[in-house]
Amino acid sequence: MRKKQDEDKQLEIMRHSCEHVLTQAMIKLWPGQIIAAMGPATDQGFYFDFDTKGDLKISEADFPKIEAEMKKIIKKDFLFRKEKIPVKKAQKLFAGNSYKQEWLAEIQEKGQGSIVFWTGDKFVDLCTGPHLKSTGEIEAFKLLSVAGAYWRGSEKNKMLTRIYGTCFPTHKELDEYLNKLEEAKKRDHRKIGKQLDWFSFHPAAPADIFWHHKGWIIMREMYQYWREVHQRKNYQEVRTPEILTRKTWDQSGHTSFFLEKMYRVLSPEAKEWDLAIKPMNCDGGILIYKSKPRSYKDFPLKMGELGVVHRYEASGETLGILRPREFTQDDAHIYCTPDQVKDELKKVIDLCFEVYDTFGLKLDHLELSTRPEKSIGSDEIWERAENIMRQVLKETKIPHQINEGEGAFYGPKFDFHLNDSLDRTWQCATIQLDFAQPENFELEYTTAKGTKERPVMIHRVLYGSVERFLGIIIEDCAGNLPIWLTPVQARILPITEKQVKYSQEVLAQLKKEGIRAEMDESSQTLSYKIRGGQLEKIPFLLIIGEKEVEAKQVAVRQRDGQDLGGKSLPWFIKKAKELIKSKSLGLVNS
Numbered sequence: 162m163r164k165k166q167d168e169d170k171q172l173e174i175m176r177h178s179c180e181h182v183l184t185q186a187m188i189k190l191w192p193g194q195i196i197a198a199m200g201p202a203t204d205q206g207f208y209f210d211f212d213t214k215g216d217l218k219i220s221e222a223d224f225p226k227i228e229a230e231m232k233k234i235i236k237k238d239f240l241f242r243k244e245k246i247p248v249k250k251a252q253k254l255f256a257g258n259s260y261k262q263e264w265l266a267e268i269q270e271k272g273q274g275s276i277v278f279w280t281g282d283k284f285v286d287l288c289t290g291p292h293l294k295s296t297g298e299i300e301a302f303k304l305l306s307v308a309g310a311y312w313r314g315s316e317k318n319k320m321l322t323r324i325y326g327t328c329f330p331t332h333k334e335l336d337e338y339l340n341k342l343e344e345a346k347k348r349d350h351r352k353i354g355k356q357l358d359w360f361s362f363h364p365a366a367p368a369d370i371f372w373h374h375k376g377w378i379i380m381r382e383m384y385q386y387w388r389e390v391h392q393r394k395n396y397q398e399v400r401t402p403e404i405l406t407r408k409t410w411d412q413s414g415h416t417s418f419f420l421e422k423m424y425r426v427l428s429p430e431a432k433e434w435d436l437a438i439k440p441m442n443c444d445g446g447i448l449i450y451k452s453k454p455r456s457y458k459d460f461p462l463k464m465g466e467l468g469v470v471h472r473y474e475a476s477g478e479t480l481g482i483l484r485p486r487e488f489t490q491d492d493a494h495i496y497c498t499p500d501q502v503k504d505e506l507k508k509v510i511d512l513c514f515e516v517y518d519t520f521g522l523k524l525d526h527l528e529l530s531t532r533p534e535k536s537i538g539s540d541e542i543w544e545r546a547e548n549i550m551r552q553v554l555k556e557t558k559i560p561h562q563i564n565e566g567e568g569a570f571y572g573p574k575f576d577f578h579l580n581d582s583l584d585r586t587w588q589c590a591t592i593q594l595d596f597a598q599p600e601n602f603e604l605e606y607t608t609a610k611g612t613k614e615r616p617v618m619i620h621r622v623l624y625g626s627v628e629r630f631l632g633i634i635i636e637d638c639a640g641n642l643p644i645w646l647t648p649v650q651a652r653i654l655p656i657t658e659k660q661v662k663y664s665q666e667v668l669a670q671l672k673k674e675g676i677r678a679e680m681d682e683s684s685q686t687l688s689y690k691i692r693g694g695q696l697e698k699i700p701f702l703l704i705i706g707e708k709e710v711e712a713k714q715v716a717v718r719q720r721d722g723q724d725l726g727g728k729s730l731p732w733f734i735k736k737a738k739e740l741i742k743s744k745s746l747g748l749v750n751s
């Protein structure tokens with residue numbers, strides 16, 4: 162993991178340096194008209210936010226010109242040179258740039274000096290680095306897109322222009338990345354969801370999902386699978402209220418730490434907000450825990466909820482079903498004794514692997530985030546918890562990375578980062594130890610000795626958000642969902658009207674067997690109907706012509722292009738049911 166982290170760091174430095182080159186090129190091309198705000202490296206490349214003077218508008222059509230200018234800067238191999246200067250001097254250097262002035266005022270307030278970086282001796286930016294030695298080290302870069310972005314991500318601020326770009330150590334790597342980006346565009350879950358009539362969006366409910374019939378079938382299957390797994394693992398499923406009192410959110414600390422994302426509710430007789438829609442399921446679950454005395458004999462107590470939560474994400478942050486404002490968190494809370502923590506963590510990790518396997522997703526790595534500077538709980542309790550987590554990593558031999566000091570203030574956590582077929586990583590499951598809520602809510606259990614103790618509380622999600630997880634799956638398989646998730650598992654295609662009667666019998670039989678099937682009765686040609694079924698990514702097309710009626714067969718065509726030929730209906734039903742039951746990722750012989 163160490164080597165990869167070093168490479169990632171080096172790549173980040175290169176991308177950040179490339180962003181300076183972009184800024185320099187823009188200012189050279191439109192002198193006096195570009196006000197540089199800020200721009201960091203990201204895990205996919207970099208971006209640069211800027212404001213423009215007058216009626217200057219930058220679009221993707223300007224990219225060739227900007228890229229040519231960037232190439233010139235790279236060719237000149239300017240040195241990156243660090244200089245520490247007094248804030249007063251920096252304020253003069255960036256006169257007329259209100260964004261830099263805002264940073265500088267903050268630097269001044271903290272009593273720090275300002276650091277600037279020169280590229281050659283004409284271009285300077287407020288930045289602490291680090292950068293490459295010189296611009297010539299940048300090898301392969303590309304500008305990707307333009308978007309609007311609020312200054313510092315707040316809708317109260319001015320909308321700036323953002324240019325996204327990326328760069329890589331070699332042209333080969335850049336080309337590979339650009340190819341994957343093209344493929345990702347084709348697989349955009351929003352495009353597929355619309356095309357297949359799974360879900361839609363409407364300004365009437367900004368950034369929320371309207372699930373259509375077929376999409377809802379998929380969601381129901383996702384829930385059903387979750388229930389199956391959790392029942393088997395002795396979790397209790399609960400359902401807690403959507404709206405809880407302000408007092409409860411005060412008690413859990415959400416009003417101090419999460420308020421800006423919470424939908425506050427005014428009950429009809431109240432003068433100010435007295436209720437809030439839940440952004441998490443924890444509070445409700447805890448109140449069930451508290452509804453009766455608990456004993457060590459009840460432990461580990463595992464309570465799960467497919468809870469619909471609402472979080473007011475900024476409009477620039479929402480993204481299709483990957484990040485809506487309303488979503489379903491597949492939350493569960495495990496209450497146990499300190500001695501049980503290790504075992505429980507291992508069990509949750511096993512469960513994560515089981516679930517990801519079912520969907521064909523592979524683990525990239527696990528991250529352990531440890532105690533931050535500001536935290537609650539004693540040294541002893543943190544040390545004990547972190548030691549257990551480190552031990553779990555050692556014993557399970559899972560590839561991992563440790564983020565020292567990056568845990569939540571209330572406890573350390575594990576995050577699962579998964580890989581998809583386009584080599585992108587997605588953070589999904591989180592397993593979080595929590596020392597705060599048992600205190601906040603004064604949770605207790607009776608020990609074997611008859612004394613009262615606080616239980617250890619573990620929060621965990623497997624999907625994370627069910628909607629987001631589905632979005633990842635859709636893009637991973639380009640909409641070719643495994644058959645158990647597919648809304649239409651088989652479609653019957655009678656070649657002419659003469660086969661409709663037999664086709665109807667076949668349809669009734671399939672439905673009776675629990676296979677989601679439908680019939681295409683349109684008067685289109687067979688090739689048109691086949692093409693339609695393929696576009697809709699239906700696993701099986703069952704073609705019925707005169708020959709099939711006579712032989713009491715169906716001609717089976719698979720989504721992957723395989724033509725299985727004439728088969729008896731019982732054969733098909735048996736195969737389809739096997740594939741569905743085993744949650745197969747492929748079809749027959751694939």
Ligand SMILES: [Zn+2]
Binds near residue numbers: 181289
């Ligand atoms: Zn910099």
Ligand SMILES: [Zn+2]
Binds near residue numbers: 442443492621
């Ligand atoms: Zn929780």
